[in-house]
Amino acid sequence: MKLLDVRDLTVSFPTKKGPVLAVDGLTYHVEPGEIISLVGESGCGKSVGILSLLGLQGPSARLSGSALFDGRELLHASEKHLSTIRGKQVACVFQDPMSSLNPVLTVGKQVAEVLRRHRGLSAAQAKKQVINLLERVGIPAPAQRYANYPHEMSGGMRQRVMIAMAVACEPRLLIADEPTTALDVTIQAGILELLKELRDETGMAVLLVTHDLGVVADIADRVIVMYAGRKVEEAEVRALFADPRHQYTRRLLDAIPRRGGGGDPGRRLSGIPGTVPTLHESPAACSFAGRCVVASEQCHTAKPPFTESAPGQAAACWHPGAQTGHAATGALK
Structure with a gap:
C-alpha cells in the first residue's frame, strides 16, 4: 500500500540561459509508517522535489509527472485542495526554525493556530492541547514555555516546537527537510529519536x-540517493551501507569521517573530484560519468537505466557495485 506515490516528477525553472532542470524524472513511493530518506549533496534537487508536492516551489516552476497522496493527485491541484492537505494530512518541518516561526507571536499561540484552523478548537481547548504537545516533544515546563517567544528558546527547543506544530493534527506523512542541520550532535540525536518515537506512536510516515x-x-528504513536532479540508487538502509551499487553512493560513504580513521590513523578523508554538471538540460548519458573513476565509454554516451542490481537494491549505473579500492563499505555498525 502506497501512501505517497511519485512518478516521473520533473521540475524546471526558466532562466536567461534556458530552463534549469532541478528534478529529472524522480520516481519513488512512501508506505504508511515508513521512514524514507532522500539523500544527496546540496543542489541535487531534494528540497525542490518535496516542495513541489505541496505547491510550495514558487510560481515560476514548471512541473510534470504525477504525485498521488492516498490516491489523489497533488501536482497541479488547486490551492483549495492543497490547503486541506497541508498541515492536516501532510506536515512539514524545515531546517531553520527561527525563520519558520513568527518572532512576534508566542510559540504557544503559533502551535494553537494549527489546531484552531484544522480542528476548530476553542482558544482554551487549543491551549490545553498545545501544552500536552509541548510536553510530548520533550520541552520542559511546557505550561511556562507556552508563553515564550521564539528568541527566548534554544535552537533545539525551537525545532521541537516546529515538530509539535507539525504533528498537532496527527498527519499521515511528515516531511522533514534538513531538520537537524543547524543543531549540535547531541541535540540532533534527540530530534531524530523524537521523530522515531512519534512514528512508532502514531504510525505516520516520514x-x-x-x-x-x-x-x-540513524533513522531511515529505506534510502533514495539523488545526484544532479536524478535518482541514482535506492535500497534498504543496511543494504546501502553494506554494499552500495552506484559509484556516487560509494564515494559519499568514503567521505564519512570515522573515529580513529576507521582503524587507520593515517587515513585521509576521501573527496569526489570534478564538479556537478550544469542542470540546463537532461544529459543523454550518466550524469556522474565525468567524476567517476570506473566510467567507461558507454557511461559517457548512454543514460543507464534504473534497474535492480541486487535483491532490494536498484541503481542507475552501467557498472553497479564495481570496486575501486576505496573503503566505502562497512560504514553502518
Missing part, C-alpha cells in the same frame, strides 16, 4: 531530506 549519511543511518 520523508526525511538530508545530506548527512549519519542521520540516514
